[in-house]
Amino acid sequence: MKPTRRPFLNAGLLLAGLLLAGGVQATAADHVHASDAWIRVLPGALPAGAYVTLHNDSAQPVALTGATSTAYAEVMLHHSSTAGGMSRMSMVDTLTVPAHGEAVLAPAGYHLMLMKAKTPVKPGDTVKLTLKFSDGSTLATDFAARPANAIDAGEPHAGH
Numbered sequence: 001m002k003p004t005r006r007p008f009l010n011a012g013l014l015l016a017g018l019l020l021a022g023g024v025q026a027t028a029a030d031h032v033h034a035s036d037a038w039i040r041v042l043p044g045a046l047p048a049g050a051y052v053t054l055h056n057d058s059a060q061p062v063a064l065t066g067a068t069s070t071a072y073a074e075v076m077l078h079h080s081s082t083a084g085g086m087s088r089m090s091m092v093d094t095l096t097v098p099a100h101g102e103a104v105l106a107p108a109g110y111h112l113m114l115m116k117a118k119t120p121v122k123p124g125d126t127v128k129l130t131l132k133f134s135d136g137s138t139l140a141t142d143f144a145a146r147p148a149n150a151i152d153a154g155e156p157h158a159g160h
Contacts, residue, residue, distance in 0.1 A: 003155075004038070004084035018036050026142075027094055027136065027137050028137065028138065028139070028140060029135075030129070030132070031056060031057050031058035031062070031063075031154070032047055032054055032055065032056050032057070032058075032097060032119070032133060033055045033057065033132075033139075034052050034053065034054055034055075034060060034131070034139060034140055034141040035052070035053045036051070036052060036053050036152070036153040037046065037051070037052040037129075037141050037142060037143040037153070038050070038052075038143055038144045038145070038146050038153040039051075039074040039114065039127055039143045039145045039146065040107070040146055040147075040148060040150055041121050041122065041123055041145050041148060042148050043148060045070070045115070045116075047113050047114055047115045048072075048075055048113075048114040048117070048121065049107065049111045049112070049113060049114070049128060049133055050067075050075075050105070050111060050112035050113075050114055050143055051105045051106050051107065051111075051112075051153070052102045052105050052131075052141065052143070053102055053103075053104050053105070054097045054102060054104075054105070054131075055101075056098060056099060056102065056103075057098065057100065058099060058100075058137070060073070060135075061096050061097065061098050061099050061101075062096075062097050062133045063094035063095060063096045063097065063133060063134040064077065064079075064094060064095045064097060064103065064131060064132070064133060064134075065093065065094050065132050065133060066129050066132045067112055067129045067131045067132060068129070068132070069096045069115060069127060070118070070128070071127045072116060072117055072118065072120070072127075073115060073116035073117075073118065074113075074114075074116055075112055075113060075114055075115070075129065076111070076112065076113045076115065077092050077094070077111075077140075078090065078091055078111055079092050079109065079111075079112070079114075080109060080110075080111050082108070083151075091138070092110070092150065094134065097133075101135075103114040104105060104147070106152075112129065114127075116136070121146040123145050123146055123147060123150075124145060125144075125145040126142050126143065128140055128141065128142055128143070128147060129141055129143055139147070
C-alpha cells in the first residue's frame with residue numbers, strides 16, 4: 001500500500017486557516033475619535049449614563065455597536081425619546097457615525113447605559129470604556145464621572 005500525504009496536507013491547511021482566523025481581531029479605531037466623554041453618576045446602585053461625541057474621519061460610515069468596561073458588568077446602547085408627553089427609553093443595536101461626520105450621545109437621546117458598577121464610581125473619577133464598531137475596530141476612551149445633576153461634560157474632556 002502506498003503512503004499518502006493527504007492527512008498532512010489537510011492538517012497544514014487547517015492550521016493555516018486557524019492562524020488566519022486568529023489574526024482577525026479588533027483593531028484600534030484610527031478613523032473614529034471621541035470628545036466630551038462623560039458619565040452621569042446616579043446615587044446607590046442606579047445605572048449611570050455615558051455620553052460622548054464620536055467623529056468619523058473616514059469616507060465610509062461606521063456604526064457604534066456597543067461598549068465594554070472593566071468598571072461595569074454591562075454596557076448597553078439605548079435611545080431616549082419623547083412622544084405625546086411620554087418619555088421612553090429603548091435598547092438599540094447600532095448608532096451610525098456618518099462618513100466625515102459625527103454622532104452625539106447625549107442626555108435625552110442616544111446614550112450608553114452602564115449597569116452594575118463593580119466598585120462605586122464617584123464624581124471626579126475617570127472610567128475607561130472600550131467602544132466597539134461595526135468594522136471590528138475599537139476605541140478605548142476615558143469618560144469623566146460627573147454628578148447626577150450634570151447636564152454636559154463640563155470642561156472639555158477629549159477621549160483617547
